[in-house]
Amino acid sequence: MTTDPNHVVLDSSTLKALAHPLRVALLGALRRHGPSTATLLGQRLDISSGSASYHLRQLEKAGLVTDDAGRGNARDRWWRAAHRMTEMDDRDFGDGDAEVVDEYLRSIASAYTRQLEQTVNARATMQPDWRHVMDLSDYLLRVTPDEARTLAMRLHAVVREFRYDRPGNPAPAGAEPVSVVLQILPQPVDEDPS
Template sequence: MSMTPIVLDARTLKALAHPLRVQVVGTLRRFGPSTATQLAERLGVSSAAVSYHVRQLAAAGLVVDVPERGNARERWWKAAHDVTVADTRTLDEDDPDALDAYLRSIATAITLRIQQVLGARSAMPPEWRSVTDLSDFRARLTPAQTEELTERLHAVAEEYVRQHPESEAGPDAEMVSFDLQVLPDLDVGDRS
């Protein structure tokens, strides 16, 4: 599976530093090309709000027009990239406030998705309910060890994405989302 990534820079970071914009890009990646009206229905917001944010995303090159699907009355959009990569070290130096806003937007989108899935959990087939997992772990690590952990977890996730492309999925396969958060514990107490 060939994935098209975008590495965020200061301009694209600012364009994604809004929860609705993160949701729009995620929805286009998940469901494919859509109109602003369709996106608004999926996201539960007004078409005017989605249209405004889609134009901002298009100006930043994060979504693109799909002219072969549109007509004089409706415009279709698709995500311009399959994957978003944020080099937090560089972005933190360039614009820490925009990076923080972007990260909060990502956290909001992940939280909404988790709540939607948990709200629908009782209607899931038992085999999917039994493999749904929300786990947390704690370890006392140095920044270097934390970086190593993050890289290893990313490698495992990327391996599964490569080895199980959507185009080769069997009839019992479903799209599965897995999110990674590696965060320092703010309530550490005594560090001795």
């Protein structure tokens, strides 16, 4: 379990708060773009400010977003993500949480799909250096559950070497934000058609 204040491990209540695609999108937008108001987030996500405000309050109750005390006034409340990273280990949840875990995972899948589509749509306007490093590779491996866990740990360790979004770890000149999505997806076993 992490003690990093920029990292949250989901428990039952935070999981329930995030088991909604719009809440995942709001939290992702705050992490990606920084503090914002419900109105600005509504414009960014093409939803009403009232809907954004409602879902932000639900995220606040779960401790996932908070007021940005240095901004705002009586009319405009500014929000910021309370953590830079979210982690979930489904082994921490019982059978009674299975539906909520599945809904959360669907919300994450939806957010990844939306982000991928936005990036592919923006590809033509990217600088050539960035356009040429874009990579959408997939590999079909045969591994045991233990090997899959080892693979995930090793990949996460490599990615953490390149995290420049933490205080005291400045990015080199020319660095831009990139999204690295790690997915280890057990594949359904095809039944033999014969």
